[in-house]
Amino acid sequence: MATSSSGPTATCDSCGRVEPAADVEAVHRVYVTPAAWDVEERIEVVDEVERWCFPCRSSYPHQLVGTEAPEL
């Protein structure tokens, strides 16, 4: 009986990794369109809530649910 007692887990909606639930946060995905010669930078925060693991939160722009400013 190799039952582990590592606690609840959660699956990252971005990469599918299974992580301890405490390491997975509810975020809004953020799309950043870089500025070009004819357009200003555009930051679009998606309404839909996803759950992301720490590596995805380190790698991709997102906004934590309940906060005002995106983390790019």
Ligand SMILES: [Zn+2]
């Ligand atoms: Zn992930």
